[in-house]
Amino acid sequence: MTTTPRWRALTQHHLFWPVAVLVVLLLINVPFTPDFFSIKMTDGHLYGSLVSIVLFGSPLILVAVGMTLVIATGGIDLSVGAVVAITGALTCSYISDQADQDSLSGVFLALGIGLVAAVVCGLWNGFLVARMGIQPIIATLIIMVAGRGVAQLITDGQIITINSEPYKLIGGGYWLTLPFSIFVVAAVVAVTVALTRRTALGLLVESVGGNAEASRLVGIRSMRIKIMVYVFCALCAGIAGLMISSNTSAADGNNAGLWIELDAILAVVIGGTSLLGGRFSIGGTVVGALVIQTLTTTIYTIGVPTQTNLVFKAAVVIVVCLLQSPKFRAKVFGNKFGSGAGSGAKGGGTSAATPADTAPTTAAAPKMEVS
């Protein structure tokens, strides 16, 4: 019995279920791809399924990390997919106009233009939500819908292709044997964690999301905090947009980052951050994003027909969300995994609960002699 408290502490850690799901998903691949976990060195680059999962999951992790902070304030950002498209379109169209697409200064300027556009989108969202008091889902819907149009305007409705070696590095290049995007993601995650947990930003975000009125009365400048997280979220989406367009060396205003907002929200939820706001976990979100990317990979490796892969994905997501619910766990596994809040409703509907044999005693109140 000595392991029980430890096991309990482990299962109640907020990352336990997301990580467990990730491990199970990874293991499912092994029978189909026996060398799933092996990583080979070819031409000085590391290759393998695990590396691919992180590489292809990079844009999603970025977007989801930004989304986490927005959701923690009790908001939501539907515009990230459109911001991905706008950033990619602006950057690529600037580079494609250059005489020398490999010019470092030109590429840096292009990156700057793209990210500034992302920040402007974030400011707009933050302005509508924090200053105008518009519901986040509506406020961000505006750029979600209009943004793709803007992206198409920038690219003239075409897919712009470019041929720039320096730009290719961001989403498709290698550095120190690993895909460069992994370093970008690691840097963004590290900066986010430092920004939220080394400063008081995380606490203030959680406070605003946990109780907005109390936060106002305690003197937190929630308006500023909200604008900040929307800008940060858009900036993350912008970097993801650079990555996606760099990986394909093309800007597709119509399809780049399509539906990524939904995957990102899902990743945040799988990571254990409540959509109601309050407590958030960046680590959880990263794991959540990896779960979704692994799922996509798994769908291909186990050969689910492409027409039905969305159904398969939905089924897995339902299972993951159920596992996340303390109530569900208490029902299925009993108290072993229950978090104490769930009432082990095994004996639901015991007949002892329906007393119909005796009518209520209507005698005048009996005074009991109590010593």
Place this chain on the structure above:
Amino acid sequence: MAEPRPVLEMTGIVKEFPGVRALSGVDFRLFPGEIHALMGENGAGKSTLIKVLTGVYPLDGGTIALDGQSMRIDSPFQAQQAGISTVYQEVNLCPNLSVAENIFIGREPTRYGRIQWSRMRKDAAELVDRLGLDIDVTAPLSSYPLAVQQLVAIVRSVGTGDSDGAGAGTKVLVLDEPTSSLDRDEVLELFRLMRRLRDEGVAILFVSHFLDQIYEICDRMTVLRNGTLVGEHLVSELDQVGLIQLMIGKAMDQLEGLHEHQLHAEVGETLLQAEGLGRTGGVAPFDLEIKKGEVLGLAGLLGSGRTELARLLFGADQPDSGKVTIGGKQVSMSAPNDAIGAGVAFCSENRKTEGLVPDLTVRENIILALQAARGWTRPIPAAQRDELVAKYIKALDIRPANPEARVGQLSGGNQQKVLLARWLITQPKLLILDEPTRGIDVGAKAEIQKLVVSLSEEGMSVLYIAAELEEVLRLSHTIGVLRDRKLVARIANGPEITPTRILETIASGEHQ
């Protein structure tokens, strides 16, 4: 039938939370046709016992028997099915629906899957009538004041089980702090309904912090302390002093000394001066002066503008006339930040909605105001933070003394102390306390009042709002009287000022 059988018998109830044993082996019984008070300080286990009984928390040990039959209660729904109904302090009804709809929501009389509206209205009207209430069941609930809404909540819970043919009806009615926001007439109306239900044989479990109400309405009481049973007594056989001693486990500290002390205390120069400050729909323009180290008490009926006045002084609502100077400098009061910057702190009467962030820990809640003032870029260094938090947890005796505990799990009195700690840590010049002792137990009430006196001794000014006039008189150097959203009088406290004099001022609107 020589000895009536208890309708409810709870034996050896145990409930544990991580790190806390909330109930250890508590016995509790309830007889049909009695009103039974559950007494104890905050954190004594009253709420936990009620939540175990109503299926909100699962049991960790012990048995519950209803009508002599042992049973499990796994959910509030099961509790209701079994005939245990609960009405909480906050009314959990739908204000936009009609009274009849609220009474029958979730168990509407149907035929062929269609709701029988006319039957529902008729049944509701009969039920309301039977209980001697004068309520139009077709009117929307929101058209009635909170007190009537509470009565409707009781009618609703009593009506449970009538329509589905089981006919069992409510055997046990749990009323958790139903009177805390009612005025005297409304309380009387509630008591009338309670007596009526009692005479029909319902066993009523009543929780209230107003001792006078307990003695007015209850037949018997069970006293808890620190999660254990202290005793079960007939109300007629235990006087108030004895009860308080049982509740806090020692002879009550005399608060009378405080009063003497305050009467002789000196106050300093002017700290805050408000001139013509007012807000349409809030409180009429008023002039107010608060001196350094002064306790200014506000007296007045519920809704007389006490809270509104305090909120204006904090910038929680924006004034539309007048100006405020604090320490000689004019403060704009367009947002709480302005007031906080000038050294004003405000503990709202609504702890849950306007005070705490329930998901965050005790530590995080305590440092929130200080951190907000420093801004997000300058976190309080961990060592300094932990030391400060530990100091205030100790000084205010916050229990459990665990800075990692989630604040939502603390009892009301301890939550109030967390709020106080949050503001004291910022070392304010003026502390505004709006009903700091509402809904908390006698022991914590005394502690908070003593704290106010010692703070004022150290030179902090306090604006103290409380419904209990005795409390205001005991602590204040000066008393501001509000009536119909107007500050009508400022009275210097003295030996000749009694609650009756204050009441006369409230009633007449002028001070003789």
